[in-house]
Amino acid sequence: MNTSSGNPYHEEIHFPNTYFVSSIGSFAEGADLPEEPLLGFVGRSNSGKSSLLNAITNKRGLAKVSKTPGKTKLINIFGTKAGFSLIDLPGFGYSKASYKEHKDMMLLLDQFLNLTKNLRFLFILCDAARTLPEEEMQMVETCHQKKIIPVVVRTKVDKLNQKEKNLVQKDMELAMNELGFTFPLFFTSTNSGKGINEIRKFILEKMKVSLPANLG
Numbered sequence: 719m720n721t722s723s724g725n726p727y728h729e730e731i732h733f734p735n736t737y738f739v740s741s742i743g744s745f746a747e748g749a750d751l752p753e754e755p756l757l758g759f760v761g762r763s764n765s766g767k768s769s770l771l772n773a774i775t776n777k778r779g780l781a782k783v784s785k786t787p788g789k790t791k792l793i794n795i796f797g798t799k800a801g802f803s804l805i806d807l808p809g810f811g812y813s814k815a816s817y818k819e820h821k822d823m824m825l826l827l828d829q830f831l832n833l834t835k836n837l838r839f840l841f842i843l844c845d846a847a848r849t850l851p852e853e854e855m856q857m858v859e860t861c862h863q864k865k866i867i868p869v870v871v872r873t874k875v876d877k878l879n880q881k882e883k884n885l886v887q888k889d890m891e892l893a894m895n896e897l898g899f900t901f902p903l904f905f906t907s908t909n910s911g912k913g914i915n916e917i918r919k920f921i922l923e924k925m926k927v928s929l930p931a932n933l934g
């Protein structure tokens with residue numbers, strides 16, 4: 719039974735209770751990351767990252783809890799009691815950031831990818847209405863090299879018609895051909911709920927959380 723009225727996320731697949739743990743701004747002081755498998759989420763600002771995290775975890779305010787204006791460079795750690803944590807990484811890409819801010823963010827992201835031993839998956843979000851930019855492609859490749867599985871999420875598919883959706887699908891096939899390997903791919907809409915259960919299922923399966931026993 720879905721008790722939260724007006725919830726578009728259809729909670730057929732229950733996601734473990736997820737809560738804000740801490741924010742870190744750099745690894746200079748040896749930031750403490752949970753000693754367990756980590757799932758990272760990256761995307762340009764406005765790619766729909768906060769909306770997606772809230773949808774997957776079914777917690778409307780989760781990604782906003784730590785969203786302090788002017789502190790967009792923070793890495794936010796969200797815990798579960800199901801043996802894994804979610805890491806909300808800073809938005810990268812030019813968008814509204816200055817060149818210096820962009821460089822700082824990329825540096826932090828790079829540090830993160832180099833230093834964390836426990837990052838298993840990196841969810842790379844990109845608005846489905848755009849062609850996957852070069853930087854996102856590079857990130858997919860970097861992950862692959864570091865044995866981190868890149869998961870590409872094309873967000874906001876509700877904005878596209880069928881013809882446009884087919885083009886995005888083609889774009890992704892081209893990307894895989896160009897890279898020479900395949901990667902998990904999801905199409906999502908937090909408006910319609912499309913793809914949300916699929917991502918939950920993917921995470922729970924990969925993290926070996928048994929479906930009936932995941933009421934964390």
Ligand SMILES: Nc1nc2c(ncn2[C@@H]2O[C@H](COP(=O)(O)OP(=O)(O)O)[C@@H](O)[C@H]2O)c(=O)[nH]1
Pocket residue numbers: 761762763764765766767768769770873874875876877906907908909910
């Ligand atoms: N149409 C549509 N808009 C979305 C979707 N997800 C997010 N948005 C909108 O995109 C904007 C940015 O979303 P947000 O989650 O804050 O992105 P973030 O900056 O990457 O964290 C907001 O206006 C959201 O309402 C979606 O699935 N469909």
Ligand SMILES: [Mg+2]
Pocket residue numbers: 764767768769781785
């Ligand atoms: Mg956000």
